[in-house]
Amino acid sequence: MKKLINDPRRVVRDMLEGLADFSPHLGLLADENVIVRSDLPPPAARPVAVLSGGGSGHEPAHAGYVGPGLLSAAVAGDVFTSPSADAVLGAIRIAAGPAGAVLIVKNYTGDRLNFGLAAEMARAKGIPTEIVVVADDVALRHSVEPARRRGIAGTVLVHKVAGAAAAAGLTLAEVAQRARAAADELGTMGVALGAATLPGASQPGFVLAEGEIELGLGIHGEPGVERAAMQPADTLVAAIVATIAEDRALAPGERVALLVNGLGATTPLELAIVARAALAALRGRDLMVARAWCGNFLTALDMPGCSLSVMRVDDARLEALDAPAEALAWRPGERPGPARSMIAATTDMAPATSAAIQGTGLPPAWQTALAAVSRALREAEPELAALDGKAGDGDLGASMVRGADAIDALPASAWANPSTLLAALGHALRRAIAGSSGPFYATAVLRGARQLAGIDAPTAAELAQAFDAGVASIAELGGAVVGDRTMLDALRPAADAFGAAAAAGQPLAQAWQQALDAAEAGAAATASMRPRLGRAAYLGERAMGAPDGGAVAVTRWMAALATEAGS
Structure with a gap:
């Protein structure tokens, strides 16, 4: 030992x-x-x-x-x-x-x-x-x-x-x-x-079963x-x-x-x-x-x-x-109150506005699609935790599950129109997910919400523009570019492919499938990339050999949306 x-x-x-x-x-x-x-x-x-x-x-x-x-x-x-x-x-x-x-x-x-x-x-x-x-x-x-x-x-x-x-x-x-x-x-x-385990001993003093x-x-x-x-x-x-x-x-x-x-x-x-x-x-x-x-x-x-x-x-x-005392290991005792002190938040960041709530209401397919994303994130938790553990602190899987919880907890008022939904989702994600994933996803979704403001039934081209704006916001926030071995290595190719397919007039399902194919190729390519940002950058070549967890996470929720778009 x-x-x-x-x-x-x-x-x-x-x-x-x-x-x-x-x-x-x-x-x-x-x-x-x-x-x-x-x-x-x-x-x-x-x-x-x-x-x-x-x-x-x-x-x-x-x-x-x-x-x-x-x-x-x-x-x-x-x-x-x-x-x-x-x-x-x-x-x-x-x-x-x-x-x-x-x-x-x-x-x-x-x-x-x-x-x-x-x-x-x-x-x-x-x-x-x-x-x-x-x-x-x-x-x-x-x-x-x-x-x-x-x-x-x-x-x-x-x-x-x-x-x-x-x-x-x-x-x-x-x-x-x-x-x-x-x-x-x-x-x-x-x-x-x-x-x-005693110093010099080769094993612990006793063994407890799992x-x-x-x-x-x-x-x-x-x-x-x-x-x-x-x-x-x-x-x-x-x-x-x-x-x-x-x-x-x-x-x-x-x-x-x-x-x-x-x-x-x-x-x-x-x-x-x-x-x-x-x-x-x-x-x-x-x-x-x-x-x-x-x-x-x-x-x-x-x-x-x-x-x-x-x-x-x-x-x-x-x-x-x-009584006063001084020693290396001693400190004065705390004086707990009769109950925990709870301090209310001073600002309300709720995304809904009166104009947004007046939308016509989203069709059930939107809820079905996000429910599929939630399931996919939960199912991917072990895989994402293992990938993140190779190059980071291993919390990505848990973060994505917290994101799934945020999706499942969206209130009924969030489903008024696309902009309202994305704004509500962005604020839910920022509260639910700590670390870097939360700010990145929240920023992207909020940017997309602004892009779709006033649009009740967006076309594939309009959705592609919102997706591209969200991906651009992640690059701005984190400073990463393609090749840095981050989630952008999946997102940027996906946004480019989605935009090109939508501009060519392809139906939503086909355009999104092309975006997914590009994301999966980009995620797979990260396995041979030397990381340049984030915790993985501290490991250098030791992080290589497995794909980036954040990029793989992108492919998992994109695949869930592709299945729903196809049906």
Whole structure:
């Protein structure tokens, strides 16, 4: 498995050296894998030190939370492996003063043993030390007693509460008490779509079948509550929120903090969808989300999936979460409102005019023809996606389906006359299709609408003129010419052939068939063209060998119209 590392045995040290190099406020112990604040005051003047740590692979935890108002130091073990007691003791001795230290420990056996032993050794050396164990995983609530639950992503919120208490000058006992109280009001549950792969390993840690997920797994890939079929994000999130709310006995009207956490390979796009669903599920239970975070806070290397943490809060805990803090991975929480803010559009770009609506009404053949175009675009989605994926981002098929949706949703008022229809279609396409396809098609159709203004029953020659005007508008907008390996390599030959055939007096069906033949020849020719515009231009000769997706898309909807014209 490919990873950007050097020696797999040195990944943790290399990672910590990178953090220390990058951040002047962080220091690295010479003989242990410990990151410590480099701006700590002299020992006698230090407040209670707050330390955490555990196995690496959970970045940005734990070193990412070292800084004022958060952790004084973080101890890093090997990937998914507890640090040694000696490393923890080294962190305590370098970071703590007479006020003592609080160790925040995730509830894993290795962490509890090594942090616990280090605490005993620190006390023997005269350093007052308290341990706070976080056991926030609610997934196995029916099979594991609360004291044996795993500690997972909610630990980050406990870091913040403890760090704020220490920065406020509270005593060792008070800092520990506030951290324990926060941990007691915290519940977390995760879902994995796949496994993580350790540095140096040749395969992932476990295998999920196609369409299978793991609910409630741990942050090292440990088994969860069940394996289940993949479901929509809203369904999964609702189930997770329900589990947390029931386990924590959250009552309507209570305030909570929400942490939406990616497990390492989950995109910001997906996390935003999860956050949307989590806020909706919590609000649906009449819970007020007073603070919220969304991002990667405590990961599992490159695992695809996420976890949700919900903490019951009061004024004091909110004050701790809001207290000033500076660390590489920390940012202040958002304050979601009671509902989404929706802003109405300020302008109406509806195309219809009173003159246009007064048309005689288009014959049914127009609707039949556009319905055929819609079907053709949907059927071509896999082909167009594959072609676009060879030279672009692969979204052309989906874009054309959105265009089909726009066609199917045209209102009855759009079918008054050709100009009104094309104007309505142009505005529908600009709203429906993102990327470059939407503006190109919308511009072409709107230009054609103007060309046909006042014409209720256009001739083949008039349709050819409108088509030519639309194709010209695409060239003007994008700056492409024939030979650049774009949709114009199909459109321009088609427009020329259509215009010539119509001018010669050929019937519409025959003229359009000649246009289609020219478009298909032009599209096929793009396979041997070196792209000069668009994303494909970045690939150069690597994009050659397959026809341009945009040009092929033109032939698919033109073929649908040819069939209807012939019948």
